[in-house]
Amino acid sequence: MGSMSMLTTDVAVVGAGPAGLYAAIEAAKAGAKTTIINEYVEPGGQLTKQIHKFFGSKEHAAGVRGIDISAKLLGSIDELKVEKRMGTLVWSIFHSNILAIAHNGKSEMLRANKIILATGASENAFAFPGWTLPGVMGAGAAQTLINLQRILPGNRVLMVGAGNVGLIVAFQLLQAGSEVVAVVDALPYISGYCVHSAKIARAGIPILTSHTVKKAYGEISVEGVMVVKVDNQCKPIPKSEQDMKVDTICIAVGLTPLVELAWLANCRFTWVASLGGYVPLYDDKMETTVKGIYVAGDAAGIEEASTAMEEGSIAAISAVESLGLMTQQRAYALRAEAYERLRSFRIGPFGKLRDQGKQFIWRERQKYAERI
């Protein structure tokens, strides 16, 4: 690293989605020199393509479209003079406080007193014969195309997955002008919110539960798909195939936390199925098992934008507290408020599982602390 220049900052936030933006805002407000790094050239993360109005509490921007929340947060980032490094990849973490960053083919080292990983998630793939054909894509990838890039991925679309992402993107494909031939899901019921499935149903799009994709076919890109009914063991039922002529197949079968940097930094992990897979251990300050490295948002377990924002705040409050930029009392009070809001999001049939997942992580973190 001898010849490389060493940049420095107080708090480095990796990822400029809802969690990262909230973290950067909170850190900068407390007076920390804050740098936000994002691989995509535009900040905002998934918010930049969420054209629908958000659920949640009215006090917390419910009823506002994700795109508009994003615009507001980006305004605050600029106002607070957060250093933005967009289109910049973090390719490793050294000595738990140096970020190796690359922009336009040039590498640099950034030493940060505190690091907050808000790297988000990636979509799960779903392998069926023909799934690699051009025209098969993630539902989120299609959403990026229609809402951010203003490009229609295709004219006739099959949506695979009747969770919230599948239902929301199916509706937005209709808004963009595609035809959606059906939403299929191997589960025997619709796992997404009823209000989303109701919109799809009213638009006349069939939601086929207990159905999955047998194969996609086409010469060099998707020309059609065979959909098959499955029994309650998820086994295809013979002679129940339906041939659908589509040019696009969107896959919405869940998300996995993007946590490579936490692995590279030697953070301890645990497996939590309800939060999307391997998640770094962290405590109620969102600090991982590596001192000074925090996680927030989907990288800390798949949830939603609203909870990601709260976690981003908690991580940043804890980071600036540790830097001596905020009193313990104030940090404690702010965290308590954030947890109060989080609690209200993590109840009910949908929130409960995630709450249990979070509690599991804290317990595992506690056990780890006791071991060492």
Added chain:
Amino acid sequence: MRIKVHPVLGPLKGKATIEIEVDGRRISAIPGEMISSALIAAGIKVFRTTHKKGEPRGYFCGIGQCTDCMMTVDNIPSVRTCITPVSKGMKIKTQYGHGKWEV
């Protein structure tokens, strides 16, 4: 196909004022948009073929994670076209296998 009007996003603001070259063919692009977007707008779906079996691949994850959309851009192979913006006169080639550095 570009979405010119949208019930929430309104009319398309960007204008396809620049040209890029794909396998020798000229297509128009909107400054700032991703390479993959310009290609899909022009009806191009196959971005590369695989090393062993020569199977077609295209736009898949849209966030630079899956590497399905890699192409050779200005003689540099394996550029992730879904997170790389276009620039005027860019020369893009369908990538066969691992592609070749031609710098």
Added chain:
Amino acid sequence: MQRGFKLTGVLTDAELHRLPGAPSVERAAKGPVAVIECAEEFPCDPCEYSCAYGAIIVGQPIINLPCLDEDSCTGCGKCIAQCPGFAIFVMNLNYSKKEATVSFPYEFLPTYKAGEVVNAVNRSGKVITKGKVVDVKNLTNQDRTVVITIAVPKEFGWDVRGIERKEVKAYDR
């Protein structure tokens, strides 16, 4: 045939009338009233804030299903565009001797104009009757969620929940 919103996305009549957000049959017969078709507990409360008459109550915890105070509800329709889930409708079963009106959120292009004759659809998206657009509202505070009101034969009031979208080809691209 599968039934029930968890299997089809479509509320059955029994499910609908059990909802705390649905007005009673007697109240609905009297005139304009909101029908809140929100059937699952998740954190959301903009509807509560949207009502000037305090006729929608979510309370604490925020995952409560919205409850309609049917005597306070005037059927003004302000809540329709404020529901992020497009789950609120206003029904007026007393619009005229033979007609009821149904107001619903609409976020597609091309949009409709008052006077147009449309195909009215039920919760399954099936065309069940013809209807006539009587009002199209697109106020600033609706934030691009258009609210369309259509008149349909009275007996379809409880079932009509939208209109068939216009041909996608009509998009200008």
